[in-house]
Amino acid sequence: MFAFNFNKTAMPIFYGKVALITFLKSFKTQNMTIGYVPTMGALHQGHLSLMQQSLQENHVTVVSIFVNPTQFNNPDDLSKYPRTLEQDTEKINALNTDIIIYAPSVEDIYEGNVTSQTFNFEGLENQMEGKFRPGHFNGVGTIVKRLFEIITPTHAYFGEKDFQQLQIVKKMTQKSLLPVTIIGCPIFRESNGLAMSSRNERLSLNQREEASMIYKTLLRTKDLFKTQTANEVNQWVETVFVKNDTFELEYFAIAEEETLLTCEEKMEDKNYRAFIAVFVNNIRLIDTISLK
DSSP: OOOOOOOSSSOOEEOSHHHHHHHHHHHHHTTOOEEEEEEOSOOOHHHHHHHHHHHHHOSEEEEEEOOOGGGOSOHHHHHHSOOOHHHHHHHHHHHOTTOEEEOOOHHHHHTTOOOOOOOOOTTGGGSTHHHHSTTHHHHHHHHHHHHHHHHOOSEEEEEGGGHHHHHHHHHHHHHTTOOOEEEEEOOOBOTTSOBOOGGGGGSOHHHHHHTHHHHHHHHHHHHHTTTSOHHHHHHHHHHHHHTOTTEEEEEEEEEETTTOOBOSSOOTTOOEEEEEEEEETTEEEEEEEEOO
């Protein structure tokens, strides 16, 4: 499918939902598909790969840039999160000038009520990230639902690095009866294997290189899981990080992909995935790998 050509040097940035909704109406009346990539900015190649897929599969592509306050349980993390709208806009326009950018304010999204809805994710929210970031997934569900209602996309694209978030968004979309197809896209990695993340920008060059051991650990985990129990693999990972002073392991878990429940005993008919969260000089990095 070919993207719609607007024949302009670059699309204007929409800062308010009213103007965006009005602009998108004409495409909906023509039965055009709208692809959507939600981001919090500080864009990297991983984000751009999501946009590229959307461009290939839809007539119109919308990208939102919004640092959502309700999904941060750590105020310090929220204040330090990089905000680089000008550079982000340049990267998007370099990829394709027809991409529609929505960069709302907190007021435009929350209208004076910066609080999260409470969702029933059927237990998906209680594992991994949910254990260490209380309220995080209610914040994620709130902002994604709101953005879906504003943009009303046909397809929405999410990276698998945040695999738990991907499952949460699928569940929210299903339970809210929203007509959006959620598409998970492969993790985009740096040359040393480190999963691309906006937080990588806060690492020194040396830390960035050392952080490659996170992915190397996951690769070894995948190999070990073929012959060892989940508990034995857990113990091996914990030993690896105890011996390394550069990193602080927050959690490592092997979980079933559909339910995200921790693997107690391997079942042949289940697909498992390893999840990890690590601190490098107070900078939190996450990664995941399929153990299939």
